[in-house]
Amino acid sequence: MKSAVIVFPGSNCDRDLAVALGAAAGRPASMVWHKDAALPPGLDVVAIPGGFSFGDYLRCGAIAARSPIMRAVVDFAHRGGIVLGICNGFQILIEAGLLPGALMRNQTLKFVCRDVHLSVETLQSPFTSAFGNQRVIRVPVAHHDGAYIADYALAARLEAEDRIAFRYVDADGDATEAANPNGSVGNIAGVLSDNRRILGMMPHPERLADPQLGGTDGAPMFRSLVEAVAEVA
Numbered sequence: 402m403k404s405a406v407i408v409f410p411g412s413n414c415d416r417d418l419a420v421a422l423g424a425a426a427g428r429p430a431s432m433v434w435h436k437d438a439a440l441p442p443g444l445d446v447v448a449i450p451g452g453f454s455f456g457d458y459l460r461c462g463a464i465a466a467r468s469p470i471m472r473a474v475v476d477f478a479h480r481g482g483i484v485l486g487i488c489n490g491f492q493i494l495i496e497a498g499l500l501p502g503a504l505m506r507n508q509t510l511k512f513v514c515r516d517v518h519l520s521v522e523t524l525q526s527p528f529t530s531a532f533g534n535q536r537v538i539r540v541p542v543a544h545h546d547g548a549y550i551a552d553y554a555l556a557a558r559l560e561a562e563d564r565i566a567f568r569y570v571d572a573d574g575d576a577t578e579a580a581n582p583n584g585s586v587g588n589i590a591g592v593l594s595d596n597r598r599i600l601g602m603m604p605h606p607e608r609l610a611d612p613q614l615g616g617t618d619g620a621p622m623f624r625s626l627v628e629a630v631a632e633v634a
């Protein structure tokens with residue numbers, strides 16, 4: 402699997418994401434500066450990391466979505482490429498028009514930084530197929546603008562099309578209000594594009610993808626990607 406991580410001024414999860422992708426793939430991810438106009442040739446996966454691109458000015462991800470590299474990322478996505486956006490990466494994908502909905506200030510108006518439980522809502526995607534029976538996972542969140550907002554029609558469409566990848570749940574797997582760290586509609590933590598090849602999610606699987614980080618609940622995401630790419634090769 403050939404992957405690239407896009408680096409913006411203010412990205413701070415770019416190295417973690419590159420380590421997780423590189424460990425799963427057995428080859429290092431390329432780091433691509435946001436001012437580049439083109440992606441490296443032959444890529445299988447483009448990953449947009451968490452952080453505070455451009456200091457979160459204007460709206461989180463709004464300025465990064467207009468960086469030169471994003472034209473190439475949108476083009477890659479439109480050609481069916483696999484694109485993963487985590488946290489600020491999710492915000493950037495929404496601002497770039499690659500995923501629907503909006504991410505707004507947490508309901509508490511406070512930055513939230515803790516581990517949450519997620520339910521893996523679908524195995525039908527290149528990001529989630531390897532979760533298998535492991536349907537409730539523990540992953541960290543760290544954000545102030547993580548409330549996923551969708552109107553009724555969009556939320557219903559995402560549900561009907563099996564495009565909700567993850568929900569915030571309690572340790573028993575129930576999507577309760579108390580388990581929702583930010584006020585997201587329907588406890589939604591991650592969504593897929595209509596072709597299922599773009600995923601945006603607020604929690605950070607790359608931060609729990611190695612035993613040395615205290616857990617491996619995030620690792621199946623990176624294994625899923627490697628398997629999906631190997632299947633078509």
Ligand SMILES: NC(=O)CC[C@H](N)C(=O)O
Binds near residue numbers: 451457461489490545
């Ligand atoms: N960890 C992150 O990517 C933070 C995302 C974003 N800047 C926020 O706080 O909402």
